[in-house]
Amino acid sequence: MDRLATLDLFIRIVDRGSFSAAAAACGVSRPVATAAIKALEQRLGTRLLHRSTRHVRPTEEGAAYYRRCVAILADLEDADRGASGAVAGLLRADVIGRLARMLLLPALPDFLARHPALTVHLGEGERFVDLVREGVDCVVRAGNLPDSDMIVRPLGVMEEVTVASPAYLARYGTPASPEGLGGHQMVGFVSSRTGLSLPLEFTRGDEVIEVSLPARLLVGGVDTYAEAARQGFGLVQVPRYGFVEDLDRGTLIEVLPDFPPTPTPLSVLYPSNKQLSPRVRVFVDWLMESIGPRFHQNADDP
Missing domain, CATH: 3.40.190.10 (Periplasmic binding protein-like II)
Structure with a gap:
């Protein structure tokens, strides 16, 4: 695997906590993925992942490397987007079920028409998911949110x-x-x-x-x-x-x-990476544009 493909594989392993799931997502076999990460660790001279029979998680060095890799690939996506004007790939969003069915789905064709190379995986949930571990790009949640290292963008307040x-x-x-x-x-x-x-x-x-x-x-x-x-x-x-x-x-x-x-605050949350993925950026901007006006905006919204 070339270096960019290996970086993408490493990110997917951290996101999914699984070599097998990441290998399948990248279209390679589990042995190929294992060999690629082993070669990466040897080249860097450090261990990036803790492996167990049930889960894979990054070491302290691996977590820092993961953040750099995410930023690097996001920069490349930005460059491609600037050249072609297209945003491509899979965006995973987790949204309150009733909001997804009543407001998001009716408006979603407009978003997909704007970005024909983008695929949306829409999950429904109320719980506060671990975005990094579960490989979710952003979530829409209601209520006063617990402190976290996520970026929070207010969408409005629900009567x-x-x-x-x-x-x-x-x-x-x-x-x-x-x-x-x-x-x-x-x-x-x-x-x-x-x-x-x-x-x-x-x-x-x-x-x-x-x-x-x-x-x-x-x-x-x-x-x-x-x-x-x-x-x-x-x-x-x-x-x-x-x-x-x-x-x-x-x-x-x-x-x-x-x-x-x-009234209940409504917010969209995403990881606080230094560089926001273009996929997440366009989706969040679209939420602010299409869903936000349905609710009264907070006085301190940007």
Whole structure:
């Protein structure tokens, strides 16, 4: 393998944590990949990878070399893009499922038409993935994010609503204020980061009121959370954009509209490499252009 092909192979091994997966992605056999990395380590005079039966991870020197390799190949892609005007290859993005289905997919043909040599692998998830280990280029996530070394670009904020089914409200009544929620139930949404059920939030002016109600049902997915509300299991708080049809049809009823939940930030995150891949750059720019305007922008957005 030539030096550039070896660099690409090394990056894929680190991204995927696997010689076999990286070799398959590069179109070479596992023995060829093993020999190429061994020759690379001999040439550099240092060990780049820790190998085990289950996983491959970079050494400290390997991690530093990985970052340099990513920057080098990104520079080459930039040069090619400047010469040809094309962005090519595979872009892996992980997006909140409902956002992907309702907003991203309808707009995606425009993005693919702009970049005909680019292929998009669109994953759906709520959890905070390890972008480097799992080989994901960027993620779109909602909520206040934990500290990390990722670059965070705000897309906007999502208006949230408190809703319940007509059957639930017929049984438990319609509250007039957060203080009137005694005797009510909620569907517990379990945070993937903390493992705890999130309280309901209501605002009164600048005051944020948190209310934890009894929950006979706990869920960990947004679609199940919404369906549980339709089935009358309790109150839930969801982004308005995803439930306009439910509200229009009356399958869900907005509750306490004068005390709305705090809005939820929506962000796109990607690794803080010195040089951003052209594939990621054009995708992030497109998200800002096509998805961002759907939501109110933060006052401190760039």
